[in-house]
Each structure stands twice: as C-alpha cells, then as structure tokens.
Amino acid sequence: MADLAKRRLFSRGQTIALVELPWRDKSVSFTDVCTRCGECVSACETQIIVKGDGGFPTLDFNQGEGECSFCQQCAAVCPEPLFDLSQPEPWQLKAQIKDTCLANQKVYCRSCGEHCDSQAISFKPGISSVPIITAADCSGCGACLSVCPVQAIVLGQPK
Numbered sequence: 757m758a759d760l761a762k763r764r765l766f767s768r769g770q771t772i773a774l775v776e777l778p779w780r781d782k783s784v785s786f787t788d789v790c791t792r793c794g795e796c797v798s799a800c801e802t803q804i805i806v807k808g809d810g811g812f813p814t815l816d817f818n819q820g821e822g823e824c825s826f827c828q829q830c831a832a833v834c835p836e837p838l839f840d841l842s843q844p845e846p847w848q849l850k851a852q853i854k855d856t857c858l859a860n861q862k863v864y865c866r867s868c869g870e871h872c873d874s875q876a877i878s879f880k881p882g883i884s885s886v887p888i889i890t891a892a893d894c895s896g897c898g899a900c901l902s903v904c905p906v907q908a909i910v911l912g913q914p915k
C-alpha cells in the first residue's frame with residue numbers, strides 16, 4: 757500500500773488537514789503498520805487528531821485547540837512501532853505563507869502573528885504588510901493555520 761503518511765497538505769473547505777503525526781518514524785511505512793486503532797485520536801490533548809482517509813489518523817488544525825502542543829501522548833499510547841521519540845525535533849514542518857494572504861490585497865489582518873506564542877511571525881512596517889516567518893523560531897505547532905481567515909498558511913518542509 758502506498759505510504760499515505762508522506763507529507764500531504766490539502767484543504768477541504770474549512771478543513772486544514774495534514775497526513776502526518778509528530779515524531780513519526782520515517783523509516784516505517786505508516787499505512788502498513790498503523791492498525792487504525794484510534795488510540796492516538798483519543799489521547800491527543802489538543803484534540804487535533806481525527807480519523808482521516810481510510811481511517812488513518814490525520815491532523816486537523818480546525819479541530820480542538822487547533823495546534824499541536826507536542827505533548828507526545830500520541831506517540832506514547834501507540835501500540836505499534838510507528839514513532840521515534842529520540843528524534844531531536846517532532847518534525848521538520850514550518851509555517852509558510854501563501855500568496856492569498858490578505859496583506860497582498862492591502863487588507864489589514866495580522867491574526868496569525870497574534871496567535872504565535874513563539875513570536876515567529878513578524879511584519880514589515882506598514883499597515884498591511886505581509887507576514888514573515890522566521891523558520892528558526894517556528895515550531896510547526898500549527899496555531900496560526902486555523903486563525904487565518906483565508907487559509908493562507910500551510911505547514912510544509914522548509915524551502
């Protein structure tokens with residue numbers, strides 16, 4: 757079976773879903789090993805893990821608290837060898853701003869910056885300047901995704 761857990765971002769209307777879990781062991785084919793038991797769905801403290809395509813766990817940043825707290829509960833409760841908590845980072849994903857950001861239309865927003873606890877989002881001086889992500893400061897928590905009114909932020913591999 758194809759490894760559906762390869763990074764894949766998609767948007768279904770208001771859904772911001774990511775077929776990925778933190779600390780996933782990339783050497784293991786997720787869909788071959790995951791039994792779809794749902795233990796991680798129940799354990800997620802911010803309630804962002806849902807059953808997605810084929811019943812496999814998927815992150816939906818429009819659910820629950822809309823961000824990953826990196827509590828490690830998903831990895832801790834999973835009965836299968838799908839996670840590697842010895843990795844220095846839960847994942848390499850960083851927030852990225854798409855061209856549809858309202859600032860490109862000279863509309864004032866800054867909602868993303870107001871919700872980033874890591875202060876990884878800054879704005880050039882000016883009323884409607886485009887947000888800038890400082891990748892080194894971004895944990896990839898996803899808190900900025902669901903608060904964007906036009907879904908102009910995604911999590912992706914750094915370019």
Ligand code: SF4
Binds near residue numbers: 799824827831
């Ligand atoms: S680390 Fe915690 S908050 Fe993040 S997806 Fe896993 S269970 Fe949910």
Ligand code: SF4
Binds near residue numbers: 789794833836
């Ligand atoms: S707990 Fe593990 S095996 Fe069960 S659905 Fe989640 S990732 Fe798959």
Ligand code: SF4
Binds near residue numbers: 872895
């Ligand atoms: S993903 Fe989290 S840390 Fe990164 S810019 Fe968004 S809110 Fe800030």
